[in-house]
Amino acid sequence: MSARTASGLAACLTLALSVAAQAQTAGPSPAPGHMPVPGMTVPDMAARAARRFPQPVRVGDLAGRLLLQPEESQPVLGRVTGLVRRGDGALEVVVRLDGAWGLGWLGLQRIEWSGFGPRLVAVPVEAVALLGEHVALMGLTPERLRALPSLAPDSVAEIPPDATIRVGIVRPFH
Incomplete structure (x- = not known):
């Protein structure tokens, strides 16, 4: 192999490695449109929910579904237990947060909040969406979910x- 060919090959290899290194460099990534925005109000959540192609669903079919965080790893935040109507007519999904003494010690999927023992919270129906056999938390951050008062x-x-x-639908996060 000639010196010119070897130097050209070395330059191509160096260029390929530098491009690959740049592609793997971590940097700020924009927040996807499906992620909850801190401080969203119920009207903001309702506007986003209306764009999620709301589908009819029986209330009894929601009970028992896992509530997932809208990110690729889909951590479980709680379990839906039913639906309620507040005095002002707003619909809310009742979610059970299991706490540190949840069922993880039995080998079941751990559902966690920062307290001890289970508690129920009410989440606006506009803040959730159907994700296959699960429900995704779309309008609240996990921190705001845990900060909600007990029902x-x-x-x-x-x-x-x-x-x-009617509840909106959302595509998988991966």
């Missing part, structure tokens, strides 16, 4: 399981 059952009316509501 007072006497302050809301339970929606019957055979009632139908």
